[in-house]
Amino acid sequence: MALYTVDVFSGSDDSIICDSHAQGVIVKATQGTGYVNPRCNHQWDLAGQLGKLRGLYHYAGGGNPESEAQYFINNIKNYVGQGILILDWESYQNFAWGNTNWARRFVDEVHRLTGVWCVIYVQESALWQVANCANTCGAWVAKYASMNWNSWTLPNMNVSSGVFKFLTGWQYTGGDMDRSIFYLDEAGWKKLANPTGGEVKVESKPAPAPVNNSPETWTDSLGDKWTAESGTFTTNQPINLRWGAKTSSALITTLPAGSEIKYDAYSRHDGFVWLRQPRSNTQYGYLVCRDANTNEPFGTFK
The missing domain is CATH 2.30.30.40 (SH3 Domains)
Structure with missing residues (x-):
């Protein structure tokens, strides 16, 4: 069984969340140690009101990975256990791009704080950068047939999972909206969000002050x-x-x-x-x- 999803950020229209094809909605929560999506709560609540499965992602800024993990969890702690947690690993505005240990440290810290392992979003050509997370994390791989594939129909193409045993998800279009397919059923999604099925206790740790990792x-x-x-x-x-x-x-x-x-x-x-x-x-x-x-x-x- 599979689930179709969309992912949204502050600039996304609510119509994307409301699209009847989307069974799940993944919301941008934070970036680095200084940005919180101002529409995160609204987007999260709207998806919930529509009965959709939910997830939250942190966009890597490339600063200290433990600090970014703490910042992410401190800002979404009331939602932990209710949706899957995702690390968005991209090159744009990521000062650690190419660092093969950054994601490992981030997901380890999230797991220490919550007991939950993140799914990692990454383009197919950069799977090698997060390969050392394959023993604990799922892979959500981005690969498009074209930027104009404005359809819920899957393109006919091969997508690698690298050293990960299988693909957890595939983002296959990013034109008018980001569409993905996750190779899970509802129970599998909820298992990723809350592995034990019980109350998820988040370690109490104050949010770190923003770290200045800016380049020239x-x-x-x-x-x-x-x-x-x-x-x-x-x-x-x-x-x-x-x-x-x-x-x-x-x-x-x-x-x-x-x-x-x-x-x-x-x-x-x-x-x-x-x-x-x-x-x-x-x-x-x-x-x-x-x-x-x-x-x-x-x-x-x-």
Whole structure:
């Protein structure tokens, strides 16, 4: 048996939670040690009122993993045992991306505090980064046929579970909404949320103060703040590459879908998240990679 789910964050419309196809709803709760989804309680309650299975996820910021685990649990402690707990392991805004021990430390701390093992959300190509969690955690793998697969029908494609014995879940589209299939029945979902079936007691531990793990930042001559970050962005649609980080800046070229761009910094301004591409002769190109209001990406990161 399988369950179909959606996952939501602060910018998600309630209609996604209400979609009749979704049997489960996974809500973003926290990120790093300084962000709580302001709509988390509303989204959690709405899903419950509709009789849907629920989950909560923490988006890794890449700071101290024990502190982030404590921050997550301290903010959702009243819900522990009622929904599955998930670590969202992605490259964007994650300063520990590539660290193969970070997730292990995070899930160990969550388990110490709650007795519950997290499911780990990760793109298929990065399963190796969380491989040492395979003996205790489930894998929820992201792999899309395309960003325009706006359907509840599963695409015909293979998805690896890496060293995990099997896939717990597969997120197969991220266009108009994030749709996933979990290879569980309702009892299996509830078992992940509350392994003993009894009252879940959360260890009392004060929330840690936000930890400053920020990399180098600077403000350019136009007043826009930039943050150093190295990565590769692959476009999922045609995107303009410009000589400046403004939609009015001179055009270098239009990148076709599937273009890979190496970047060394990002900035959130004027309604977009911008990336900076190092070029020859100490010059830079700039392109948008995400809608800053909805957080919708225009491609994938690694």
